[in-house]
Amino acid sequence: MSSIAFMTQAQEYMFTYSKLFSHLKQNVKQGHEDVKVGLFFLNADTKKxxxxxxxxxxxxxxxxxxxxxxxNELLLPLDDNLKSANPLVFVRTPQDQRCDFSMVVMTKQPLKGTVSYTEVEMLLPQMQVMLEDLGGMFASWFTPDVEGVTLEFQGLVDGQVEFSNGKTKPIVNGKAQVALSDIGQGGSMILPQETSRVLPYLPRAD
Structure with a gap:
């Protein structure tokens, strides 16, 4: 998805601005009011x-x-002049870790406290459209359906998400996958703390 030069000794990643711009321009498209493309680096061993x-x-x-x-989300300004100038973008990560570039679809704002079925329902079509837009012309044929949200919590290893219907969903290694059907129409979920990231939940993805 991106052109990356990886220099092992310096542990620096290098990109061209224009390559990242082509993905980040999705963030200002109409219909993506609550979701965005986020840029991260993922530890190849721990997946954190x-x-x-x-x-x-x-x-x-x-x-x-x-x-x-x-x-640790990389914030890159979206600017047509920068696209024309096309500077190099460098990112430095710890030397003792192998970090892979990670581009994700995520909510612009964290979720916290009590979150209603309607709030989550509103996010799913936006996530779906953005995934398809990132995938290109025929992506709608192959993109799995977004059926819920993947909740990530920083500093919280285990716990649970509680639902107003009395059910719970475990948080394992700081992450919980919640389908819209888990919440139930008219229901809500209670989060133990504010999320660090909210990503699509694609249960049918291979």
Whole structure:
């Protein structure tokens, strides 16, 4: 999905801005009000987000540091002028870890407290459309249906999500997969803490 040069000794990843721009432009499309494309680096062994120690753009004499979130999402400005200039984007991660580039569809805002069936229901078609848009012309033929959300919690290894119908769903290694049908129409779910990421749940994906 991306052109990546990986230099083992420096543990730095290098991209061209224009390549990332082509994916991130989905974030400003109409119909994607609550979801976005997020850029992360995933520890190949633990499958947890790698710490981004430093990230920056450079071209000739121009240099600009990039921001990240507390959940180690790379924040890249969306700018047509930058696309034309096409600087190189560098990301530095810990030397003792192998980190793979990870581009995900996720909600723009975390979920917390009591979350209603309607709130989750509203996210699913947006996630579906964005996955298909990222996949290209024929993606709607092959993209599995988004049937719920994958909830990720930072610092929480195990626990449970509670539903208003009395059922529960376990949180394993900081993650729980919740189908819309688990919540039930008119129902809600109670989260033990604010999510770090909310991703699509694709139970029929191979």
């Amino acid at each position: 987000n790698c710490v981004i120690q430093k990230a920056w753009m450079e071209k000739e004499q121009h240099y600009e540091e990039l921001k990240t979130t507390r959940y």
